[in-house]
Amino acid sequence: MPKAVRYDEFGGIDVLRVGEVERPVPGDGQALVRVMAAGINPSEAVIRTGALAQMFPSTFPSGQGSDLAGVIEEVGAGVGGFAPGDEVIGFSNKRASQAELVLVEADDLTRKPDRVSWEVAGSLYVAGVTAWGAVHAVGPEKGETVVISGAAGGVGSLAVQLARRTGATVIGLASERNHAWLRSYDVIPVRYGEGVLDRIRAAAPGGVDAFIDTFGDGYVELALALGVATERIDTITDFVAAARYGVKTDGGTAAGPGAKVLAELAGLIADGHLEVPIASVYPLTQVREAYAELERRHTHGKIVLMP
Known part of the structure; x- marks a missing residue:
């Protein structure tokens, strides 16, 4: 069974765990992506504490994360332009990207250029x-x-x-x-x-x-x-x-359609016109250590999880 970051109640870093979940099945317009990298962001830590519960209500157990890059494993009905094996950059609005397998709306994906590393691609969306x-x-x-x-x-x-x-x-x-x-x-x-x-x-x-x-x-x-x-x-x-x-x-x-902006940014990176500094890379199992570093607020660039 695939693994994913989960938490069962609001709280600090200690509520985070990595557990087994059912393998997702893509529905209409969705792709199942095997995640190669997933960036982490301060907003996720704030949501996890419950400080934004009115704005971002949670259902437990909750997942975590928006940023992702990976390889498409399956596509659902009505998905055009993508096929299994495609390397993509995207995002999840379901707090689900910090996992081995993630369902993503096909409209929220763009192709990953060869010259963009997994670490950079997987941490690009939110920042x-x-x-x-x-x-x-x-x-x-x-x-x-x-x-x-x-x-x-x-x-x-x-x-x-x-x-x-x-x-x-x-x-x-x-x-x-x-x-x-x-x-x-x-x-x-x-x-x-x-x-x-x-x-x-x-x-x-x-x-x-x-x-x-x-x-x-x-x-x-x-x-x-x-x-x-x-x-x-x-x-x-x-x-x-x-x-x-x-x-x-x-x-x-406010930036507009996320996948469109992602494609523009990825193109700038591939052409050498934009750098995404990577501060640290952690395996998924060290999600607590990754957020501990993030919450010190002194990193240069992005912190990335790599399932």
């Missing part, structure tokens, strides 16, 4: 689509300056690259150990912490036009203190501040 949506939300243009918090994290590391592709000047807030990586992508690194407002002003003497917050913890207020207009501020995490000040929370579903 990639969120970064894509956030950059488009604030609309940086050539000659403008955009600041991105958490610039070396899973979403931030992609957002800085996508923002640079617009021709804008990008300032990335990150720890000093990640500054060399940011400079390699022509991003101006600025250390976060006390005095960050003055450091940003020194790095952007002409002012800041847009701000993308991927971390929370007061960065919306920092953007406002820098004089950024509310319609040019986007946060993917601080929804309390967003409601208070009227800034954007675009990303994810």
Whole structure:
């Protein structure tokens, strides 16, 4: 029997387990995918605690995960364009991707380019689509300056690259150990912490036009203190501040059809125009260790499970 990540109640990392499940059977419009890699994301950890139970109600035992890449094993009726043996990138809206076998709607899949590794492909959906949506939300243009918090994290590391592709000047807030990586992508690194407002002003003497917050913890207020207009501020995490000040929370579903954006991002990666940094890779059985690293919030890039 195939294995999958499960939890039977809300809680911390200790509620996670890997158990055997029935082999899924694809229905109309569905494909059964043997997962080669599945990225993990902070939102999954928050959902597991029950903090978002009203927004994301759970039925136990619950699965976990959205990101996935793998090989199609079976297809259901009405599936066109895919066949067993195809290598694909996709996502699950059923909290099910952290497993050996996953049912995926065929419309939520795109082909994996040969030059994109399994680790990268399997961690692309949430971070990639969120970064894509956030950059488009604030609309940086050539000659403008955009600041991105958490610039070396899973979403931030992609957002800085996508923002640079617009021709804008990008300032990335990150720890000093990640500054060399940011400079390699022509991003101006600025250390976060006390005095960050003055450091940003020194790095952007002409002012800041847009701000993308991927971390929370007061960065919306920092953007406002820098004089950024509310319609040019986007946060993917601080929804309390967003409601208070009227800034954007675009990303994810706001990016448009997920498979279409996935195909665009995968093409950029295959052509060498976009990098997805991989922080760590764990076997499925070490899902607790993977989330323990994630929740320390100091990784450079994505953490991936490989069934």
